[in-house]
Amino acid sequence: MKLTGMSRNSLLASTAITIGIGLPLQALAQTSEGTVGLEEIVVTAQKREQSLQDVPIAVTAVTQENLQANRIFTVNDLSAVAPGVTVKPSAGGISTPSFTIRGQTSFGVVAGSDKQVSIYVDGVYIGSPRGSIFQLPDIQRLEVLRGPQGTLFGRNATAGAISVTTRDPTGDARVKLEGSYGNYDAYRLRATVETPQFGPFSAYFSYVRDYRRGEIRNAAEGTLWDRSNSPSGFGVKRSPRWLGTVDSNSYFAAVKFEPSDSFKLVYKYDRNDDKGTP
Structure with a gap:
């Protein structure tokens, strides 16, 4: 296999497992007459x-x-x-x-x-x-x-x-797992869970783990930086070994309460913990 037009060599493989009910939305819709x-x-x-x-x-x-x-x-x-x-x-x-x-x-x-x-x-x-x-x-x-x-x-x-x-919860029960990996120790994991409708309640939860090692070796590796007095309050930090590292954990949750067609209340929570390096 010959690869051209790429700025860097990379290998990426991914798998996905979907369990549940529902059809994906398509950019093209088939009508009853057979036209697109x-x-x-x-x-x-x-x-x-x-x-x-x-x-x-x-x-x-x-x-x-x-x-x-x-x-x-x-x-x-x-x-x-x-x-x-x-x-x-x-x-x-x-x-x-x-x-x-x-x-x-x-x-x-x-x-x-x-x-x-x-x-x-x-x-x-x-x-x-x-x-x-x-x-x-x-x-x-x-x-x-x-x-x-x-x-x-x-x-x-x-x-x-x-x-x-x-997105809001749909009330369609589904569990989905996705994963990918690549060069520079890169990997990405995503898990989503959608609950069935329980009376007026439905919920959706997801988690994403994303990591990729940086490409630049830090010449000042191990240097201690005292940020205790900074407004950010980071305290004492040690310079990392690699620069440009992607390292994050993301969380998302949504709970919908819809007792009637005229009333809907949705609570959403999201959080992203990013420990990557510049």
């Missing part, structure tokens, strides 16, 4: 559900199926599917992104500082970009809005906005 048509994409870029074709905004809508097909695991990988958008880790840390949309770069890393790109998760504004390079295993839809969005998203959206909508 495109599935309508619904977005909430203007604070209400609309067809993507009816929204007068430059918006890129990415579904969970698109993310999996393009192996997009974090916000840092959005450049692959959103034109005019670049996301890179900034000097604020490996989990602090620097967004560039249409040539305007957002550098603000302090909560309350003015930024050019705003981030919303389930309609809640993320005031600081620290920790914004989180895993994206459980989203329903991700929308990238290019251009000024101050009318709908406030003052910190002169370059654009990123809106993340996480």
Whole structure:
């Protein structure tokens, strides 16, 4: 087998086991007459559900199926599917992104500082970009809005906005396990559990473990840094052996209470423990 056009040699193998009920959403839908048509994409870029074709905004809508097909695991990988958008880790840390949309770069890393790109998760504004390079295993839809969005998203959206909508429980019982491995001791594990409907209650849980050893050997390996007096309160830290390491554990839980068609209450919890190195 001959591999060309790759910046680095890598070998990746993955397996997936799915147990449960349900059919995956397809980009192409088969009608009863046997014809094939495109599935309508619904977005909430203007604070209400609309067809993507009816929204007068430059918006890129990415579904969970698109993310999996393009192996997009974090916000840092959005450049692959959103034109005019670049996301890179900034000097604020490996989990602090620097967004560039249409040539305007957002550098603000302090909560309350003015930024050019705003981030919303389930309609809640993320005031600081620290920790914004989180895993994206459980989203329903991700929308990238290019251009000024101050009318709908406030003052910190002169370059654009990123809106993340996480998924709700469906009530369909399912257990799914996925795993992949590659070079530099890389491996990725994902486990999801969805409970059946128990009266008005349903729940969804997931866990993601992501690791990849860094490629750069640290010349200052073992150096001690005393950060006890810093606002971050990290204490004394030892310089790692490898730089550029990915090491994170992500947790997500959603519980839905829906006693009737006119009332729905959803509680969601997510956490990302990132121990990677710059």
